[in-house]
Amino acid sequence: MTRVGDPADGTPQHPDGPGARTAPGPSAASGPAARTAGLGSAGASAPAGSAGAPALPERWARDPFLLDERRGWDPAEVHADGDAMLLVRRAVADPGEPGHRPGATMLLAVGPAEPVAALLRAHARPGHRFAWVDTEAFGLLRAAEVAALGLTPNRTGWEWLVTEEAPAPVAAESRLRELDPRADAAAIRACLADANPTTDADPTGPGERWWGAFDASGRLGGVIGAGPRAGRHGGRGSAHLHGLGVRPGERGQGLGAALTAGAVRALLADGADWVSLGMWDDNHGARRIYHRLGLRTVHRLTTLRARGA
Numbered sequence: 001m002t003r004v005g006d007p008a009d010g011t012p013q014h015p016d017g018p019g020a021r022t023a024p025g026p027s028a029a030s031g032p033a034a035r036t037a038g039l040g041s042a043g044a045s046a047p048a049g050s051a052g053a054p055a056l057p058e059r060w061a062r063d064p065f066l067l068d069e070r071r072g073w074d075p076a077e078v079h080a081d082g083d084a085m086l087l088v089r090r091a092v093a094d095p096g097e098p099g100h101r102p103g104a105t106m107l108l109a110v111g112p113a114e115p116v117a118a119l120l121r122a123h124a125r126p127g128h129r130f131a132w133v134d135t136e137a138f139g140l141l142r143a144a145e146v147a148a149l150g151l152t153p154n155r156t157g158w159e160w161l162v163t164e165e166a167p168a169p170v171a172a173e174s175r176l177r178e179l180d181p182r183a184d185a186a187a188i189r190a191c192l193a194d195a196n197p198t199t200d201a202d203p204t205g206p207g208e209r210w211w212g213a214f215d216a217s218g219r220l221g222g223v224i225g226a227g228p229r230a231g232r233h234g235g236r237g238s239a240h241l242h243g244l245g246v247r248p249g250e251r252g253q254g255l256g257a258a259l260t261a262g263a264v265r266a267l268l269a270d271g272a273d274w275v276s277l278g279m280w281d282d283n284h285g286a287r288r289i290y291h292r293l294g295l296r297t298v299h300r301l302t303t304l305r306a307r308g309a
Contacts, residue, residue, distance in 0.1 A: 057085060064162050065298055068230050073090065073092065076105060080119075081111075081119055084118075085108075085111055086120060088108075089105065089106050090105050091103060091106075101129065104128075104129045105129065107128045107130075108131070109137060111134065113140055116137035126149055128150075130151065132303060133302050133304065135300040135302045146304075151304035151305055151306055153303070154305070156281060157301060157303075158300075159280075160276060161279065161297050162276040162296065163264060164273070164275075166265045166269070167294045168294075170293075171254060172253055175213045175214055175221075176213050176262045178210070179210040181209065184203070184210070184212070185203045185204050187212075188203040192243060195247045199242070199243050199245065201225050203243075205227065206227075209225065210223060210224070211225075213259055222245060222255040222259055224243060227240050231272070231274070235273040237272065239276075241260065241277040264293065264294075277290065281300060
């Protein structure tokens with residue numbers, strides 16, 4: 001089970017969750033019966049924030065990661081130095097996901113390492129539920145400065161990757177088909193139990209879409225899911241990949257790349273503003289595959305969390 005702020009299995013977990021939307025896709029009439037919303041409603045934008053909330057610098061107001069993670073949170077405090085920013089966000093609503101606590105705060109520190117570290121030294125205070133800090137900037141902090149945040153760093157950093165371009169076809173995509181997240185939930189979970197047992201990706205979660213790769217006997221050899229994210233203001237919503245897993249006996253055949261490529265292509269074709277994923281930053285093999293498929297690393301972050309979060 002992942003904890004707040006973890007990207008385990010490729011999902012940077014966020015306490016506001018996806019909400020009751022659907023990853024961009026064709027209308028329910030033309031796709032699996034489990035889809036709960038059509039393309040036009042999938043990414044209806046939430047209000048940018050409460051009246052009086054501080055505005056983000058333009059550089060960061062357009063950042064796809066911050067746009068995706070804006071639901072359920074308002075900026076409470078913003079400090080900037082050039083392209084470096086320290087942002088405190090306050091939870092303002094419960095979007096129906098466990099763990100989201102209205103009134104709780106989180107800290108985000110992004111941009112060039114040295115000015116980000118300086119902003120943390122000058123403005124960061126304890127009391128947040130968790131923090132996402134640029135990994136290079138985190139490495140510049142002394143142990144006492146980290147301890148002063150009152151948060152414990154994760155075992156390693158993670159990366160957030162994104163693409164707005166469909167990848168080139170992958171040969172093993174011929175084995176893929178889109179699944180019905182509810183009707184096929186038992187088969188998806190059985191595959192994940194073998195292929196990615198630590199994931200907390202749930203095929204029956206709000207707005208999920210899933211794809212599977214089948215072996216010659218018709219058994220699922222691998223799966224990948226996508227959950228909805230906010231996307232750009234006025235856009236159709238974006239999608240975040242998670243739950244990628246290939247059974248041990250099916251590995252080495254390019255199914256992981258095929259599942260990723262097929263899901264990205266379908267989501268973009270169906271109107272997603274972009275498609276993203278998260279990965280631990282020590283997973284060098286996965287990074288090579290994702291970069292080859294056209295995803296680019298936008299953020300390298302380290303998660304810190306309060307005890308019990």
